[in-house]
Amino acid sequence: MVLRLLSFRILGELVTIIAIEIGRIVSSTLNIQDVYDGFARKVREIIPFDRITVNTINRKDCTRTVRYVFGNAFLHAKIGETLPYFRTPTEEVSLTKSSLIANSKNWEEMKRKFPETRSLQVGHGTAMFIPLISNNETIAILSLHSLETDIYQENHLRLAEKIGNQIASAIANAQLYLERKRSEEALQESETKFRSVAEQTIVGISIIQDGILQYVNPKYAQMHDYGVEDMIGMSYVEAIYPDDVALVEGFVEKRLSGEIGSSHYECRKIKKNGEPFYVDVYGVSTLYNHRPAVIGVLMDITERKREIMSRVVYEKFSPYPDLA
DSSP states (O other): OHHHHHHHHHHHHHHHHHHHHHHHHHHHOSOHHHHHHHHHHHHHTTSOOSEEEEEEEETTTTEEEEEEEEEOOTTOOOTTOEEEOTTSHHHHHHHHOOOEEEOTTTHHHHHHHOTTOHHHHTTOSEEEEEEEEETTEEEEEEEEEESSTTOOOHHHHHHHHHHHHHHHHHHHHHHHHHHHHHHHHHHHHHHHHHHHHHTTOSSEEEEEETTEEEEEOHHHHHHTTOOHHHHTTSBGGGGBOGGGHHHHHHHHHHHHHTSOSEEEEEEEEEOTTSOEEEEEEEEEEEEETTEEEEEEEEEEOHHHHHHHHHHHHHHHHOSOGGGO
8 A cells, every 4th residue: 555655746747847847848849849759758658558649629611630640650640631420539539538448347338339440449458548628618629549458547547647638738739839830921921912913903003001101102202293102101191182181081081990991082192292193082991911901992994084174174265156
């Protein structure tokens, strides 16, 4: 009895030391693969296994994705492989947030209960399935498999749960990082496509945020007789004819506030030398660097305006109104 208590005490101290070391590994690198490798090596010091895997959970489509495999991959699990978790221990463990052990006492029952689990159907010794929880949500499942029958007992399960908690936060951070990276890549791709079109178009395009021109295409700068770099960073009202500033500001503010999603109007702009010209403007609300902004599409209609005004004058003062 004394020897058993002593062995449990020594084992408990060893687990604490390993948990600290795993915590150090987690905090020392942003590479989740390094975390998995260090974690697996430390787990093996106190829990025997032939294979250890980590599967992340996607509740939206009820799937699991193999993120890590270490040891004997006798089931040929492929990192990155995505599989449905319906009628598997992953489903039960993720929903109940409680661990499971599969051994000779319940193997047949587990096979019937989880017919979609390959490791159970081929009969590999003993297995443990541990939920990895972050913010009260199961984000991944830690699985340990051994070819040796009944090697895992409740004390192994408790140990696995304790050290599993050490990598849950690392996995959560890695998922957030990947999601952010995918979002940034998608945004970059979208911006590249936008620029490739905007740089070649025959209309002027601008992005306004915080009252500043954050982007103008070459045509927009050409309309105002500026260079592109000269206009970026300029207050957008600097290039508006003074009498039309209130009109344009009103439309911009309504789009930014969400009162209107788009607007279409005519106004006067001014070139670098102060010469006014007319534009037809179509504006829409958007997000630029994750914040509200307005995209403006401009077409120079000065010649059209002159033609209309000339026709009006001709019709008004022509001695032959019926021929106008």
